[in-house]
Amino acid sequence: MIDVFPPAFFFLIAAGIVAFLPQGIFRSALLLLTPIVAGLYIYDLPHGVGGEVELAGLTLEMMRVDKLSVIFGLVFCLASFLGNLYALHVKDSIQQIAALAYVGSAIGAVFAGDLVTLFIYWEGTAITSVFLIWARRTEGAYHTGMRYLIMQIASGVILLGGTVLLYRETGSIAFDKMTLGSLATWLIFLAFGIKCAFPLLHNWVQDAYPAATITGTVILSSFTTKLAVYALARSFPSTEILIYIGAVMTLFPIFFAVIENDLRRVLAYSLNNQLGFMVVGIGIGTELALNGTAAHAFAHILYKSLLFMSVGAVLFRTGTAKGSELGGLYKTMPLTMIFCVVGAASISAFPLFSGFVTKSLILSDAAHEGYYIVWGILLFASAGVFHHSGIKIPYFAFFAHDSGLRPKEAPTHMLFAMGITAFLCIAIGVYPDPLYALLPYDVNYVPYTTTHVITQLQLLMFSALAFTVLMRTGIYPPELRSVNLDTDVIYRRFLPRIITKLRNIISGMWLFGTWFASRKVAKLVKTLHNSHGPEGRMARVWPTGAMVLWIAIILSATLIVNFI
Numbered sequence: 001m002i003d004v005f006p007p008a009f010f011f012l013i014a015a016g017i018v019a020f021l022p023q024g025i026f027r028s029a030l031l032l033l034t035p036i037v038a039g040l041y042i043y044d045l046p047h048g049v050g051g052e053v054e055l056a057g058l059t060l061e062m063m064r065v066d067k068l069s070v071i072f073g074l075v076f077c078l079a080s081f082l083g084n085l086y087a088l089h090v091k092d093s094i095q096q097i098a099a100l101a102y103v104g105s106a107i108g109a110v111f112a113g114d115l116v117t118l119f120i121y122w123e124g125t126a127i128t129s130v131f132l133i134w135a136r137r138t139e140g141a142y143h144t145g146m147r148y149l150i151m152q153i154a155s156g157v158i159l160l161g162g163t164v165l166l167y168r169e170t171g172s173i174a175f176d177k178m179t180l181g182s183l184a185t186w187l188i189f190l191a192f193g194i195k196c197a198f199p200l201l202h203n204w205v206q207d208a209y210p211a212a213t214i215t216g217t218v219i220l221s222s223f224t225t226k227l228a229v230y231a232l233a234r235s236f237p238s239t240e241i242l243i244y245i246g247a248v249m250t251l252f253p254i255f256f257a258v259i260e261n262d263l264r265r266v267l268a269y270s271l272n273n274q275l276g277f278m279v280v281g282i283g284i285g286t287e288l289a290l291n292g293t294a295a296h297a298f299a300h301i302l303y304k305s306l307l308f309m310s311v312g313a314v315l316f317r318t319g320t321a322k323g324s325e326l327g328g329l330y331k332t333m334p335l336t337m338i339f340c341v342v343g344a345a346s347i348s349a350f351p352l353f354s355g356f357v358t359k360s361l362i363l364s365d366a367a368h369e370g371y372y373i374v375w376g377i378l379l380f381a382s383a384g385v386f387h388h389s390g391i392k393i394p395y396f397a398f399f400a401h402d403s404g405l406r407p408k409e410a411p412t413h414m415l416f417a418m419g420i421t422a423f424l425c426i427a428i429g430v431y432p433d434p435l436y437a438l439l440p441y442d443v444n445y446v447p448y449t450t451t452h453v454i455t456q457l458q459l460l461m462f463s464a465l466a467f468t469v470l471m472r473t474g475i476y477p478p479e480l481r482s483v484n485l486d487t488d489v490i491y492r493r494f495l496p497r498i499i500t501k502l503r504n505i506i507s508g509m510w511l512f513g514t515w516f517a518s519r520k521v522a523k524l525v526k527t528l529h530n531s532h533g534p535e536g537r538m539a540r541v542w543p544t545g546a547m548v549l550w551i552a553i554i555l556s557a558t559l560i561v562n563f564i
Contacts, residue, residue: 061113
């Protein structure tokens with residue numbers, strides 16, 4: 001047992017200090033130093049379980065330190081530093097407080113040793129992160145934030161329900177490996193799946209991330225979904241259904257991303273695509289596959305942040321992220337363009353870039369374990385992500401047609417954040433050993449073999465050739481000023497209409513029931529009144545208690561009709 005200070009508290013305490021600290025150099029220093037100090041602290045943590053707290057007869061384990069939690073904790077700190085550096089121009093204390101508390105909640109969840117502690121931090125990520133959307137202060141952002149909050153809170157409520165049922169079944173709230181054999185574990189699995197953006201549960205990503213502030217999107221892209229990946233890797237490794245869920249996740253976003261005009265939504269779809277690779281790795285569940293999941297999550301946080309940073313810099317300078325309104329920006333934003341290309345090469349898994357040395361762990365193990373169809377899907381998805389993120393993002397933002405826009409280069413602090421992130425993407429790709437050393441299991445894998453390099457280059461070159469042919473022939477979908485519908489149209493348009501119709505039907509039934517009950521009550525009152533005449537026959541038959549009983553029955557019937 002170890003008795004340690006939870007690293008989440010570094011961020012939560014800093015968030016409290018920022019609330020009272022005036023704008024200036026000291027606040028900026030606190031925003032940058034907090035993740036650095038927390039990262040160094042996490043790196044030196046001894047492995048074990050500790051930080052026990054008694055709550056309502058339960059023993060909560062606030063800290064569980066092992067190689068899986070450490071690598072996610074480290075990359076979360078790194079992402080926080082880069083995001084805060086990118087956002088140094090922001091003067092909105094709400095965003096700064098929310099970002100720190102959000103990171104602290106995510107790191108607290110990563111080190112949680114039991115499901116109750118996980119639930120507390122899990123809901124913390126939901127409540128804090130929504131302010132990064134609301135900070136945009138538009139009516140659309142408000143409604144989007146509400147939808148986002150409902151989905152995130154629902155995930156927490158389902159997690160809590162699963163935890164309660166699991167405790168009743170087993171007497172344990174341990175946050176450890178589970179099997180899908182009961183309602184409890186299925187609920188927990190569903191809760192993780194919502195945050196991981198499983199198919200048909202994914203729409204909140206494309207809805208919320210582009211609606212957040214420029215800097216808020218960078219922060220959002222790094223934590224919630226990767227926390228869910230961590231939770232799945234901790235609880236459901238070797239769960240075969242995840243292999244097929246992940247395969248679908250890599251596949252369907254490609255088609256939406258190709259026709260999408262908003263470049264931040266394109267990146268949100270590619271985020272779904274990359275999560276699918278991680279989910280497949282968890283489903284395979286071997287040491288190599290789980291190493292691939294952790295490594296790819298680490299690399300993904302960096303290159304996805306870099307891509308969101310570059311598109312965010314374009315949005316910051318031009319006021320738009322629509323592909324149909326951009327083009328030719330390489331002339332005045334050359335550094336942002338270079339950093340965007342580095343992110344694009346990384347997500348496309350070019351040799352010497354980070355995606356090449358992480359994604360290949362999962363692909364190699366899928367083939368080795370005999371999942372050849374899934375392996376083929378992953379290859380197709382790799383070519384697809386090169387289309388919509390590797391080529392489309394830099395091409396339509398910085399090249400394509402000349403939009404006539406001549407904005408200034410991104411601010412210096414944004415360039416520094418993008419430059420550091422780009423350096424890390426290249427450094428990991430060139431020399432992956434330091435990253436491999438952080439992985440949960442010993443790594444016996446060599447990414448740079450002749451076969452692997454040639455095969456990957458062939459895949460990328462043929463994908464580039466296909467893009468070129470489609471563009472030259474006019475077949476490639478043009479960037480149109482339009483909004484693409486996803487499966488969320490079901491609950492955003494059709495479901496409200498269905499609810500409205502049901503409400504009208506129920507209202508009609510209620511009015512009929514009220515009218516019917518009132519007629520019965522009036523008739524009963526008239527009968528009782530007549531019974532008190534000269535003969536008084538009914539007075540002997542209908543005592544006061546019976547009259548009250550009948551009125552109660554009639555009123556109850558009215559309430560039931562109203563409820564139905």
